[in-house]
Amino acid sequence: MQYEGTLYRPPSEARSLIIQVTIGCAHNRCTFCNMYREKKFRVREKEEIMRDLDECRAYYGPMVRRVFFADGDALVVKTELLLELLDYVHKNFPAVERIAAYGTAKDVLKKSEEDLKALAAAGLELIYLGAESGDDRVLEHIKKDVKAADIIAAGQKLKRCGLQTSVTLISGLGGRKGIRDHAIKSAELITGMNPEYASFLTLRLYEGTEMNEEVKRGDMELITPDEIVEEMELFLKNVDSPGTVFRTNHASNYVVLAGNLNEDIPRMLGELEEAKEEQRYRLEEWRRHI
Numbered sequence: 001m002q003y004e005g006t007l008y009r010p011p012s013e014a015r016s017l018i019i020q021v022t023i024g025c026a027h028n029r030c031t032f033c034n035m036y037r038e039k040k041f042r043v044r045e046k047e048e049i050m051r052d053l054d055e056c057r058a059y060y061g062p063m064v065r066r067v068f069f070a071d072g073d074a075l076v077v078k079t080e081l082l083l084e085l086l087d088y089v090h091k092n093f094p095a096v097e098r099i100a101a102y103g104t105a106k107d108v109l110k111k112s113e114e115d116l117k118a119l120a121a122a123g124l125e126l127i128y129l130g131a132e133s134g135d136d137r138v139l140e141h142i143k144k145d146v147k148a149a150d151i152i153a154a155g156q157k158l159k160r161c162g163l164q165t166s167v168t169l170i171s172g173l174g175g176r177k178g179i180r181d182h183a184i185k186s187a188e189l190i191t192g193m194n195p196e197y198a199s200f201l202t203l204r205l206y207e208g209t210e211m212n213e214e215v216k217r218g219d220m221e222l223i224t225p226d227e228i229v230e231e232m233e234l235f236l237k238n239v240d241s242p243g244t245v246f247r248t249n250h251a252s253n254y255v256v257l258a259g260n261l262n263e264d265i266p267r268m269l270g271e272l273e274e275a276k277e278e279q280r281y282r283l284e285e286w287r288r289h290i
């Protein structure tokens with residue numbers, strides 16, 4: 001099987017079989033993101049995807065446990081095709097325990113509750129939703145083309161339909177001016193969604209992105225590791241989402257946290273304070289390699 005272009009997957013899908021259902025991201029406009037810039041978005045032909053699944057079955061055998069549908073927002077694909085693919089995954093890999101995909105809030109809101117319930121019943125278990133921020137000003141600035149209320153509505157809809165959600169936010173995305181609102185409104189977003197999983201990356205800029213140019217021009221100020229910690233502290237002090245598994249374990253993060261909201265918030269706040277006092281941050285050299 002030949003993957004097309006650079007492949008991305010969430011950290012927790014490292015051991016999953018990754019199947020490209022789409023190529024690229026249908027939105028592909030966020031100002032900080034360079035993931036799919038080189039790809040023109042398209043949904044792959046059903047036969048192509050099924051051939052990949054056949055090949056993987058022949059190579060790995062039937063015991064694959066986890067499958068991840070890539071690229072950027074596989075949930076944009078028509079429900080009928082997704083249902084056929086889910087069925088085909090189960091036929092090829094009867095021991096499969098989890099099938100997950102990237103999805104956007106818009107994808108979720110466009111699908112009917114019946115469709116989402118059918119996808120859940122067919123074995124789609126988890127949607128990775130890149131919220132990035134709960135602050136509408138940040139969302140507008142990064143051209144996410146969605147409001148925080150839409151993201152919350154999408155999260156609530158997924159929950160009602162029996163699908164789990166893993167929400168990603170980005171530390172530092174509001175720049176220096178936006179620290180407080182980005183932190184507090186992101187906390188409100190997670191509170192409103194009460195997802196199964198929530199995690200933060202930390203902003204890392206790439207050549208060729210609009211945001212990188214903005215920072216070079218001096219129109220946006222990046223924040224320091226100390227400020228990233230303060231932003232995270234504000235988030236943790238304001239979030240109320242019992243049971244959410246919380247992680248900052250991506251390679252871009254200065255401080256790694258792992259715990260459950262709300263019970264582990266005091267411990268995680270303590271770890272942040274300690275990291276700040278001892279300046280125990282992940283090195284920039286490491287982050288540059290992401």
Ligand code: SF4
Nearest residue numbers: 025028029030033072
């Ligand atoms: S951040 Fe997500 S939605 Fe935005 S362009 Fe990148 S992949 Fe697409």
